[in-house]
Amino acid sequence: MEIRYKSTCSDREPVLASQAILKGISEDGGLFVPERIPKLVCPLRELAGMDYRQVAYEVMRLYFSDFTEEELKACIAGAYDDKFDTEAIAPLAKVEGVYFLELFHGPTIAFKDMALSILPYLMTTAMKKNGGGQEAVILTATSGDTGKAALSGFADVPGTRIIVFYPKDGVSAIQKRQMLTQKGENVAVVGVEGNFDDCQNGVKAIFGDVALREEMARAGLAFSSANSINIGRLVPQIAYYVYAYASLLREGEIAEGEEINIAVPTGNFGNILAAYYARKMGLPVKKLLCASNENKVLYDFFATGSYDRNRPFILTSSPSMDILISSNLERLIYEITGYDAQATADFMQSLAGNGNYAITREMKKRLEPFYGGFATQKEGAAQIAGVFERCGYVMDTHTAVAAAVAADYREKTGDAAKMLVVSTASPYKFAPSILRALKPGCAAGDEEKEAFACVDELARLSGMKIPAAVEELREAAICHHRLCPVEGMEAQVRDILEL
Numbered sequence: 001m002e003i004r005y006k007s008t009c010s011d012r013e014p015v016l017a018s019q020a021i022l023k024g025i026s027e028d029g030g031l032f033v034p035e036r037i038p039k040l041v042c043p044l045r046e047l048a049g050m051d052y053r054q055v056a057y058e059v060m061r062l063y064f065s066d067f068t069e070e071e072l073k074a075c076i077a078g079a080y081d082d083k084f085d086t087e088a089i090a091p092l093a094k095v096e097g098v099y100f101l102e103l104f105h106g107p108t109i110a111f112k113d114m115a116l117s118i119l120p121y122l123m124t125t126a127m128k129k130n131g132g133g134q135e136a137v138i139l140t141a142t143s144g145d146t147g148k149a150a151l152s153g154f155a156d157v158p159g160t161r162i163i164v165f166y167p168k169d170g171v172s173a174i175q176k177r178q179m180l181t182q183k184g185e186n187v188a189v190v191g192v193e194g195n196f197d198d199c200q201n202g203v204k205a206i207f208g209d210v211a212l213r214e215e216m217a218r219a220g221l222a223f224s225s226a227n228s229i230n231i232g233r234l235v236p237q238i239a240y241y242v243y244a245y246a247s248l249l250r251e252g253e254i255a256e257g258e259e260i261n262i263a264v265p266t267g268n269f270g271n272i273l274a275a276y277y278a279r280k281m282g283l284p285v286k287k288l289l290c291a292s293n294e295n296k297v298l299y300d301f302f303a304t305g306s307y308d309r310n311r312p313f314i315l316t317s318s319p320s321m322d323i324l325i326s327s328n329l330e331r332l333i334y335e336i337t338g339y340d341a342q343a344t345a346d347f348m349q350s351l352a353g354n355g356n357y358a359i360t361r362e363m364k365k366r367l368e369p370f371y372g373g374f375a376t377q378k379e380g381a382a383q384i385a386g387v388f389e390r391c392g393y394v395m396d397t398h399t400a401v402a403a404a405v406a407a408d409y410r411e412k413t414g415d416a417a418k419m420l421v422v423s424t425a426s427p428y429k430f431a432p433s434i435l436r437a438l439k440p441g442c443a444a445g446d447e448e449k450e451a452f453a454c455v456d457e458l459a460r461l462s463g464m465k466i467p468a469a470v471e472e473l474r475e476a477a478i479c480h481h482r483l484c485p486v487e488g489m490e491a492q493v494r495d496i497l498e499l
């Protein structure tokens with residue numbers, strides 16, 4: 001059955017999956033959502049016998065219904081190959097009775113690879129299906145990990161260009177170096193004198209600029225997005241939740257139909273929204289634990305029903321979660337209004353204008369599958385150190401936020417259901433922070449030299465192999481030098497595209 005995509009903010013005509021992927025965001029500024037969430041067709045016990053690519057196909061075919069079997073299988077085969085350093089693609093590690101779903105085995109060692117390794121294939125296929133002709137310009141705001149994963153995915157992909165905006169002082173030294181050393185004829189990287197929300201708002205404003213869009217069209221160019229506002233990023237993320245459940249079943253860790261809990265370190269609300277979609281598809285999931293760092297706007301939202309970004313923006317040791325405007329929450333808001341585009345548009349307008357909104361009691365009731373929690377940097381560090389001391393397993397700073405929230409949840413509620421903790425990055429990406437957690441008093445700074453010294457020290461301490469993605473950064477040449485103020489983002493785009 002065909003699934004089309006409609007905007008969260010108006011009742012304009014729905015579009016096909018391939019068109020939603022190409023556009024990235026609806027012209028009315030809303031996000032594309034599937035008209036309905038499909039149910040898993042393939043029985044779980046059958047999925048348990050499949051490899052990652054097969055499970056990914058069984059999930060994505062339900063959403064990308066205008067792709068042929070051959071097209072979609074080619075996209076999947078191109079994405080999930082030996083770019084990943086493990087056959088399993090998304091392996092599980094059982095540590096103290098908790099299952100860590102390791103999503104950092106791709107080329108840029110963070111979970112963004114799970115979707116951004118396939119998005120370029122989906123997009124070029126979608127371009128062919130829709131007549132081609134135009135060049136796609138991928139505009140991306142990054143809190144650190146999306147940028148590199150998108151650059152790596154789109155570098156030198158014919159028919160595409162990519163521009164990444166990152167907060168100049170808001171990413172780790174390794175993250176910055178990863179982006180600034182990216183090669184490719186079609187890539188540009190710009191540091192913004194602002195935080196991630198500034199970058200994301202700036203990109204959204206450029207998308208919404210009708211005059212610019214028309215000018216682009218005359219030059220044969222069309223914008224799209226590699227952020228998780230693009231449905232082409234969200235859907236591939238559903239696959240690994242289904243795969244994780246199937247893996248637990250295959251390993252005999254759970255019985256068929258047994259409900260599990262899932263803890264997700266959350267920033268832009270994309271990863272956890274994919275888990276919510278998986279649950280709606282029929283995956284046996286009890287609670288979704290939304291774990292925030294000290295920028296705990298989501299924790300407050302789940303506690304009070306009121307979303308308020310009017311607060312200081314805190315730079316933490318989990319920079320990819322330093323976000324006050326979680327853009328994918330809009331899709332959940334749309335669901336809990338009972339698919340009311342006007343109401344959703346009103347909430348989002350209030351967010352853009354006053355920086356806040358409060359949902360109704362009726363809507364709040366529908367948030368029942370979620371549990372909001374947060375962990376401070378100190379609690380995260382204690383989690384990293386405690387688990388390492390007891391079992392020798394090292395987790396990154398983002399994963400630690402979810403692990404701390406999961407532990408706290410179990411203690412507070414006594415809920416003993418099996419717990420999946422989503423592990424979103426390799427500890428090597430944040431080596432100085434990890435080292436500070438493992439060796440309090442160790443005065444590692446965040447300077448680049450220090451970062452690599454910490455990488456080596458972490459390798460000595462943990463015995464974990466240093467990923468190739470980190471090794472190759474040591475000598476790589478910096479090839480991007482652009483910086484701009486928040487108001488200068490559009491000018492950068494014009495300059496890069498020679499408009």
Ligand SMILES: *Cc1c(COP(=O)(O)O)cnc(C)c1O
Pocket residue numbers: 110111112145146228265266267268269270271272320321398399424425
């Ligand atoms: C992007 C990211 C997150 C947050 O994921 P969202 O989908 O934005 O909620 C968490 N951890 C890491 C390492 C990330 O890169």
